[in-house]
Amino acid sequence: MRYFDRRFYWGLLHPRLWGTWLAIGVLFLFGVTPAVIRDPFARALSRLVLRIAKKPIKVARANIRACFPEKSDVEVEALIRENVAQFVVILIAQAELLFRSKEHLRRRVQINGFENVKSARDAGQAIIFIMPHVWGIDYAGLRLNLELPMVTMAKAHRNELFNWFSNRIRSRLGGRVYMREAGLRVLITEMKQGNSFFYLPDEDLGPDQSVFAPLFATTKATLPVVGRLAAAGKARVMPVSIGYNDKSHQFVLTVLAPIEASNMAGKENEALALNKAVEEVITAYPEQYMWFLKFLRTRPEGEDSIYN
Template sequence: MHQDPAAFDTRFDSDLLHPRHWPTWLMLALMCLFAWVPTRWRDALARKLAPLAVRLAKKPCRVARTNLAICFPALSVEQREALLLANMTKGLQCMLAFGVPTFRSRRTLLSRYRVTGWEHVQAAEASGKPIIFLMPHAWAVDMAGLYISAQGLKMCTMMHSVPNKLYDWFINRQRRFFGGTVYERSAGLKPIIRNLKQGYHFFYLPDQDHGPEGSLFVPFFGRMKATLPALPKLCKLTQAVVVPMFIAYDDHLGGYQIEFSPALSDYPGQDIATDTLRMNQIIEQQVARFSADYMWFLKYFRSRPVDDPGRTYD
């Protein structure tokens, strides 16, 4: 199969066997082991480990506490600490199950989903237009992309490479488990636009702070946030429709709960700032409903507008 030069190359490189990668190979072996551990045991272990992880992960938890204080000022400190613990538990539950797509069968993976709103995806697909799946950074975000690809939709997405070459290879190989194409964010939007015009659909996570350059400062949970206005631009260039979605880990189910919402109507409009704000409002509504599943450890408010120069994170 032809390899798109802009896409992440998932072919195996013999350099991945170098001794410097052996600790990562050990980590992948543990992922394989946990993939075969019964779900209820994994989830119970995550609940046991979460309080210790909160105590040890001081810097990430400091970021998370800042985010929670910004987004949920009405909650008491005790309530935010309880939310942080629940968030860490969800993160560990997802991490311990992260090897399932690679080391277990397709049937095993797909049996772990409970999906609502798939009819909205079918309606969007029937329109003949490409679909942009609008998805915030939830702990189980990779599993959301895998589910969509497993339904036979031609998918593409963007990601940041991580410094660990072996883990980068593993995670992107897994992201292509059911097909689809993964692009490094540094490749820009050109390959995404090309794919959308060729009948692909785009799995898009737009909520990170990528700096003030090229961003608009629009509200998110009442605080001005640097937000890339790429979504309305992509829609105008490709005639794509936007289907919001969210994935949460349900420890009662022992699997993933995915909700798809109806495609956005009258989007984009005439004003790019209004369209970008509408995107943030949709993400805000999703996060407010599933606050324990959001990646609060990312610096969403790192960039500040000129009239609000105060530091957000220590």
């Protein structure tokens, strides 16, 4: 089967997975806890995460300094602290996506710019939503799946129970989750059937077929494949931002205007357009981007790694 099988199987009860079951149970308890209580607890817990997550924080610090060299050390550390806090706030709430009602999800995630989606759907087009790795991405995917048919593609986790749990969440509303091994052809087939999906253009997939393009104050290797996918599936390409508001305890999801096909003509232009979209989405909520990812691993020839 090319897409994730969301059915339960007895192997998930193996004793080596009992620790994961315990963690999922804790997440379920947090999922039923009101956000007004859960969020302050998460912020307190984030102080512990700051002390123990040394390696990820080192990567985050390198990424932020590469992208924003104008920031002072004080500003960099403040951004990291808030980034970790937002990570914990969103992580411990995520089980609610599996069992809370559709009405609850609508209340939790406010949508702006949906007229852009409606315009494409009225024209019979699928949509490739451009969203880099942000903490609230699963909230964005499920909230949009309430309004239109969606599929997605994910990398399998080593822990099969966590793999089952996370993909049960993503496919809860009927959207299929394809493993990466399925390839891009399945996405073209899905688009031709009217299904939309998220594409995450910020991942560093190595130098092969990638193009270097500016990203903030640095340069990033970007895979220019979205233009061809959109053309093959007759789809529109729209960036999406999502950020959590601590005061209202809601996410704000904004669908931005479509990227013009002419702006993605040619690999260099497409890489530039994709990185500009990534910049726009990150700038909306810089404290909620996954800065711990090594998305700047591939460097231009002769340039040293920023992670040394």
